[in-house]
Amino acid sequence: MSDEGLSAPGHGYRKGPVLLRGDQIPKTTSDQRLLSRAGSADWVHGDPWRVMRIQSEFVEGFGALAEVGPAVSVFGSARVPVDHPDYALGREVARLLVEAGYAVITGGGPGIMEAANQGAYEAGGLSVGLGIELPFEQGMNDYVDLGVNFRYFFARKTMFVKYSEGFVVMPGGFGTFDELFEALTLVQTHKVISFPIVLVGRDYWQGLIDWVGSAVLDRGMISAADLELLKVVDTAREAVDVVLERGAQLRAEEEAAAAETARAQQAAWESARDAAR
Template identity: 90%
Template sequence: MSDDGVSAPGHGYRKGPVLLRGQQIPTTTSDQRLLSGPGDAEWLRGDPWRVMRIQSEFVEGFGALAEVGPAVSVFGSARVPVDHPDYALGREVARLLVEAGYAVITGGGPGIMEAANRGALEAGGLSVGLGIELPFEQGMNDYVDLGISFRYFFARKTMFVKYSEGFVVLPGGFGTFDELFEALTLVQTHKVISFPIVLVGRDYWQGLIDWVGSAVMGRGMISTAELELLKVVDTAQEAVDLVLVRGAQLRAEEAAAAAATASAQQAAEGSTR
């Protein structure tokens, strides 16, 4: 993602597998309709069908991404033009990730998302885009090899987390912040393994880190260890190096856990003989 931007003219409005243009574009999104108050009894007839659509999004997403392999999600603003330094930074991050053996996952839109998909494609790696239905559709950028369009944010977010071994976050707005803090919360609460979360661009992110480290931690809202979940770097190479270090640690931990499980099973089998 991020969903900080505006529409890309001519791409139309994606509503699941359906493409709408002109006067066919609705005034509300699937998420808005799902989360709106019941109003009258109409929700009794509509919501059960929404459950079926939600289920289908998970099934299609899991099916499409099951064989992606090791991947890293790259987040950042949709509003960054092609000639901006952050666009070049996104391409560089993606290129280095591909050279390190990772697929690259983005929100599939313009700006930094496009830059990362472009960098992955140009480096010969797998470029994945997870699009979202928006009132002003951004459209899937032209550098996506494997693209999936979602109606619901929560289904899409699940795919980012499930199939990524790390998050690299470039400068962005509210959509980028949403993804950043959701990832942080999942790691903090041990809902997911402690994958790396790397912020690229110290000049952009340092104010946030300073505020979290003073106002938030100062009131005891988080601990020092939780603040350290956020890593801030200046270059693409530093970001990828952190992903690689943590990735190697996670694989070593998984291997040790698997070995311990196998040893315990062998011991249990031996005791029953």
């Protein structure tokens, strides 16, 4: 028998990890509320129920993307028309990434996201879209092979970071800035491995780089080394070359770390063997 809800003078009412006392103690037990047919359906919109929805988004995302393999995320504006040069550039970036052995992950929407998915699809690679629920319906573009829709931005961002080995950032607005600085902060604070972040389009991004390298750096808000976390290029080929160069460095570092771990384990085993003799 569960002791949830048992109360005693001076001890209060225990509801899982939550302690309630005085007027906070409910008049009914959790089981009574669960089994009761009375009342409205408002409970499905409450915060505790949202926790389950959040959990399900992570479970579904992890399950859907677990076997994607090496992948790179491409960010950019949803407002770019099909005949815009940035659209063609997004397609080329994705095509080159696929030819280099990567899957391509986007936000699954129109504009540059669609361009990158189209480029990956046409190159015969895996085209992934991570959609988001918005007041204005965007929908998943037609070039997505594997699509996952999310209610919550933070769950979606986790998938971008967990399953990407680099970010290629095309011209975009607030949403693109948000994704860019989220990735940049995680790399700067060593919350993730230092994967490459490439800004494509010097004419678009140079003003931001100049501001960060002057006003932000001059006030001591960042260090000079932080500026090296961003690479600005003009062509698709340059963007993919940055990803490949950093990817090779990371693989070499991982192999060296694995070799060092193996050597340490072997030394520990030999030491234990010698001590047992």
